[in-house]
Amino acid sequence: MSPTAPPRLDRQKLRALLEPVVERAGAELEDLTEQRAGSRRLIRVVVDRDGGVSMDDVADVTRAVSEALDGYAAMGEAAYVLEVTSPGIDRPLTEPRHWRRARGRLVKAVLKAGGEVEGRVSASDEHGVTLLVGERDKERVLPYGEIAKARMQVEFNRAAEDAEDSALDDESDDDARSDDELDDES
Numbered sequence: 001m002s003p004t005a006p007p008r009l010d011r012q013k014l015r016a017l018l019e020p021v022v023e024r025a026g027a028e029l030e031d032l033t034e035q036r037a038g039s040r041r042l043i044r045v046v047v048d049r050d051g052g053v054s055m056d057d058v059a060d061v062t063r064a065v066s067e068a069l070d071g072y073a074a075m076g077e078a079a080y081v082l083e084v085t086s087p088g089i090d091r092p093l094t095e096p097r098h099w100r101r102a103r104g105r106l107v108k109a110v111l112k113a114g115g116e117v118e119g120r121v122s123a124s125d126e127h128g129v130t131l132l133v134g135e136r137d138k139e140r141v142l143p144y145g146e147i148a149k150a151r152m153q154v155e156f157n158r159a160a161e162d163a164e165d166s167a168l169d170d171e172s173d174d175d176a177r178s179d180d181e182l183d184d185e186s
Contacts, residue, residue: 050100120137
């Protein structure tokens with residue numbers, strides 16, 4: 001006889017339990033899901049913070065959340081699998097904090113009035129976002145109320161461009177040194 005599936009957890013109570021735990025660990029609880037996986041539960045916790053989350057941050061949050069879940073009576077005796085992760089690039093930008101964390105990133109916004117805008121996030125506040133659009137980086141301010149949906153765009157060449165810019169900066173540092181400094185190194 002196979003073990004029975006554990007009953008569903010009350011998502012609001014689970015969120016109320018875990019939100020302060022995640023905050024004490026230095027992150028924000030972005031999303032929380034629970035689903036059955038055979039006789040176990042799969043609990044997925046998505047966390048983020050300004051500056052992003054590192055693997056060490058995820059490990060700290062995982063330990064704290066696991067401890068909280070182990071002491072949570074509603075979990076019962078059923079085994080669970082805990083997955084703590086950060087939001088992926090495909091996460092919709094729906095909150096001002098999402099836009100703040102996307103500063104410098106390329107985004108595509110679909111407008112409620114129709115059409116779409118693609119640009120780099122240069123600033124954001126509680127009311128809207130400023131995008132740098134086009135080759136001339138023309139500023140376009142979009143109130144959040146005008147945006148139907150938005151997501152960050154994947155940029156494969158961005159890292160290569162940043163590396164080239166860094167290499168050019170290093171070369172100009174060498175050019176700026178005097179001949180005497182270069183002779184001293186010989």
